[in-house]
Amino acid sequence: MSIQTRRERERAERERLIIAAARELVEAEGWEAVTTRRLAERVEYSQPVLYSHFKGKDAIMAAVAVEGFADLAAELRAARTAATDPRQAVADVGAAYAAFAEQRPALYDAMFTHTVDLPFASPEAPAALHAAFGELREAVRPLAGEDDLGLLTETLWGGLHGLMTLMRGGRLRHEGHERRLALLLGRFSR
Amino acid sequence: MSIQTRRERERAERERLIIAAARELVEAEGWEAVTTRRLAERVEYSQPVLYSHFKGKDAIMAAVAVEGFADLAAELRAARTAATDPRQAVADVGAAYAAFAEQRPALYDAMFTHTVDLPFASPEAPAALHAAFGELREAVRPLAGEDDLGLLTETLWGGLHGLMTLMRGGRLRHEGHERRLALLLGRFSR
DNA sequence: ATAGGAGTGCTAGTAATGCTAGAATCGCCT
DNA sequence: AGGCGATTCTAGCATTACTAGCACTCCTAT
Numbered sequence: 198m199s200i201q202t203r204r205e206r207e208r209a210e211r212e213r214l215i216i217a218a219a220r221e222l223v224e225a226e227g228w229e230a231v232t233t234r235r236l237a238e239r240v241e242y243s244q245p246v247l248y249s250h251f252k253g254k255d256a257i258m259a260a261v262a263v264e265g266f267a268d269l270a271a272e273l274r275a276a277r278t279a280a281t282d283p284r285q286a287v288a289d290v291g292a293a294y295a296a297f298a299e300q301r302p303a304l305y306d307a308m309f310t311h312t313v314d315l316p317f318a319s320p321e322a323p324a325a326l327h328a329a330f331g332e333l334r335e336a337v338r339p340l341a342g343e344d345d346l347g348l349l350t351e352t353l354w355g356g357l358h359g360l361m362t363l364m365r366g367g368r369l370r371h372e373g374h375e376r377r378l379a380l381l382l383g384r385f386s387r
Numbered sequence: 388m389s390i391q392t393r394r395e396r397e398r399a400e401r402e403r404l405i406i407a408a409a410r411e412l413v414e415a416e417g418w419e420a421v422t423t424r425r426l427a428e429r430v431e432y433s434q435p436v437l438y439s440h441f442k443g444k445d446a447i448m449a450a451v452a453v454e455g456f457a458d459l460a461a462e463l464r465a466a467r468t469a470a471t472d473p474r475q476a477v478a479d480v481g482a483a484y485a486a487f488a489e490q491r492p493a494l495y496d497a498m499f500t501h502t503v504d505l506p507f508a509s510p511e512a513p514a515a516l517h518a519a520f521g522e523l524r525e526a527v528r529p530l531a532g533e534d535d536l537g538l539l540t541e542t543l544w545g546g547l548h549g550l551m552t553l554m555r556g557g558r559l560r561h562e563g564h565e566r567r568l569a570l571l572l573g574r575f576s577r
Numbered sequence: 578a579t580a581g582g583a584g585t586g587c588t589a590g591t592a593a594t595g596c597t598a599g600a601a602t603c604g605c606c607t
Numbered sequence: 608a609g610g611c612g613a614t615t616c617t618a619g620c621a622t623t624a625c626t627a628g629c630a631c632t633c634c635t636a637t
Contacts, residue, residue, distance in 0.1 A: 204613095232593080232594065232595080233594080233595060233596075234593085234594085234595095242615075242616090243615065243616050243617080244595090244596080244597095244616090245596085245597075245598095245615070245616070245617095246614090246615065246616090247596095248595095248596070248597080249614085249615085253595075253596075254595065254596090309553065309556065309558060310500070310552070310556060311556075312556060312557070317556075317557050317558045317559075318557065318558060318559055318560045344570060345566070347563075348563050348566050348567050348570060349570055351550075351553075351559055351563070351567055352546070352550065352567045352570045352571050352574075354549070354553070355546055355549035355550035355553055355559070355567065355571070356542070356545055356546040356549055356550075356571065357549065358549035358552065358553055359544070359545035359546055359547065359548035359549025359550070359552070360541075360542065360545035360546075360549070362500070362548065362549070362552065363499065363541075363544070363545055363548055366499065366500060366501075366502060366507075367502070367507050367508065368499060368507045368508060369507075369508055369541055369545070370508045373537075373538050373541070376535070376538050377538055377541055377542045377545065380534060380538060380539055380542045381542050381545070381546065384542075384574040384575065385574065422622080422623065422624080423623085423624060423625075424622090424623085424624095432586075432587090433586065433587050433588080434587095434624090434625080434626095435586070435587070435588095435625085435626075435627095436585090436586065436587090437625095438624095438625070438626080439585085439586085443624075443625075444624065444625090
């Protein structure tokens with residue numbers, strides 16, 4: 198019994214090690230650098246071990262993404278609770294979201310761009326995801342007026358996401374980024 | 388001389404054939420189905436022929452994307468010129484953009500998501516791209532007020548792009564799509 | 578007409594990918 | 608100590624984008 202639990206503990210630890218290694222690798226060099234071979238080498242196990250923990254590469258990306266959601270939720274929360282008035286809160290949370298996307302592009306892609314086998318728009322979605330969305334929603338709430346809060350939050354989210362991904366993909370110049378952000382947030386603050 | 392021109396003509400025709408085949412394939416089965424082998428088989432040439440026309444797969448995607456921009460520009464133009472008042476024009480152009488993204492998802496991805504070796508946010512960008520953006524800009528112009536027209540257009544574009552990509556990636560439910568679109572366009576119509 | 582030659586396209590192969598079957602090894606219990 | 612089960616590794620598969628170098632074709636010049 199005790200041996201069993203020890204093994205489970207070691208196994209869980211190794212799983213965390215794999216996720217951590219994947220995250221380090223991807224944040225340093227992007228997703229195309231995260232191959233099963235390189236990842237296996239990093240954790241000092243052979244490739245098949247990865248498949249005893251995860252169904253495939255997509256599942257590893259999903260696990261990394263979930264960690265990302267937790268980080269994002271924390272950063273959004275910090276921005277929201279630090280703000281004094283509602284308008285400032287939306288602006289700060291929006292800016293925090295943008296900063297996250299800019300500073301952790303590969304992580305952001307796993308969370309919001311890549312097709313990854315995670316439930317998203319449903320109650321089964323990871324708690325961290327709901328937490329992150331919740332932060333955005335609470336920031337929007339005071340300014341929603343008679344609009345549906347959930348839909349309005351999703352719309353703002355879409356705006357932020359679009360601006361960041363277009364910029365990262367080279368479709369928008371970095372120049373003007375702050376002003377676009379201000380325009381978007383301004384439209385959601387009256 | 389005449390032989391030379393005939394060869395050039397044949398060559399250009401074959402290039403168009405490759406692009407058309409790539410587009411058919413991708414619209415039917417998505418980008419992961421567009422492999423150099425399958426594409427070569429479709430055009431009834433060997434793989435190396437593809438590389439005598441294009442630097443690599445990315446360049447083929449770029450060529451397909453350029454065709455997509457032309458299509459998008461045409462559809463946006465039709466929506467804009469059919470509308471009677473400015474508010475309706477923005478709403479219709481926005482809806483046309485969303486419809487394009489929804490009906491040609493793979494094409495849309497090549498244009499706006501995949502990293503592809505094309506100049507985007509610069510004068511060297513393909514004319515079709517400028518045309519498409521121009522349609523959006525002309526729709527926004529009457530409602531820009533004292534905001535910078537270019538930046539405001541980019542911001543609306545970001546909003547549309549974000550909503551569509553989040554929905555396509557499973558991050559947003561299809562349910563509520565129309566209302567989110569209305570919320571976004573509403574915020575840009577006053 | 579025919580030999581030569583330029584250029585065009587194909588065959589065959591490389592390195593790398595995600596993933597897996599089956600062998601080998603390790604560690605626990607009797 | 609011996610043997611059994613679970614665990615991990617070696618080796619390989621099929622597929623990817625891309626390329627080197629041969630072979631053929633078709634035009635040109637004698």
